[in-house]
Amino acid sequence: MRNAVHPTVDAISLPHVLGALSDPVRIGLVALLADGSERGWGEFQVPLSKSTLSHHLRVLRESGITWTRQEGTRCFVRLRTAELSERFPSVFPAILAAAVAEPNPVTLAASGDEDSRDCDNNPDVGVIAS
Amino acid sequence: MRNAVHPTVDAISLPHVLGALSDPVRIGLVALLADGSERGWGEFQVPLSKSTLSHHLRVLRESGITWTRQEGTRCFVRLRTAELSERFPSVFPAILAAAVAEPNPVTLAASGDEDSRDCDNNPDVGVIAS
């Protein structure tokens, strides 16, 4: 939310990071962000309540894995790949590669936003269940 | 344990491994094994009871990170580096390198003949073995 706390690079600890990635949902979220894209909360489809999803994204943020940006009422998240690679050289790319090869309990839904994003804009989707 | 259970390579899961490494004591143990050596239980000096140390070594074993061998009443442990590297290419060497660079709550004691446990009060100096 507003007062999103992001640890500095030095404050990121290895056990903390590994603990954050030890949950299938969280490593699934990371796998979906592994291409460097920024995703909105609403794109993540996972059989959990929104409060639990918020919890998982907070754990990822406070462990230093992700960076959260807010825009209006929406939040967007991306990996702190460069900083993680600086802190733990070669650990993060390797984990990302392994993560995307694992079964993922999280899937992507249509974003439905009109905001700028770096890559794909799907033409067909645009209808969301009301 | 006497009937030590080791998972097969296929049964090793990434979240499970990362969870096992998310504890400072356990990643410290792994860091001490990172050179490929085999260590006896008694070489690990950590401010924990022996039951808790046994618990941590069991977690490492059952997550597939270590291999335990018994000889008489003593147990020896080593990393399953080759199998881990096969299962998650390049993840494990990277984590090992990061682990040995972290502060380690576990230290090594003498491995040969050691009988000076009762009167020494300076464990800091001379911890370097071999």
Added chain:
DNA sequence: AGACATGTTCGGTGATTGGCGAACAAGAGG
């Protein structure tokens, strides 16, 4: 303004975890 959408936060709950000591099993050696 009112209705809606998006996330956070606050209890609460059940499961898991890390820690301990005591008791136990089993080999080594007096």
Added chain:
DNA sequence: CCTCTTGTTCGCCAATCACCGAACATGTCT
């Protein structure tokens, strides 16, 4: 035989965790 050493297992306890629904805050849209 008995004892010592090494490690496992068994409660037990406190802390943390994952999860939920409800309530709240805040921004957007009609």
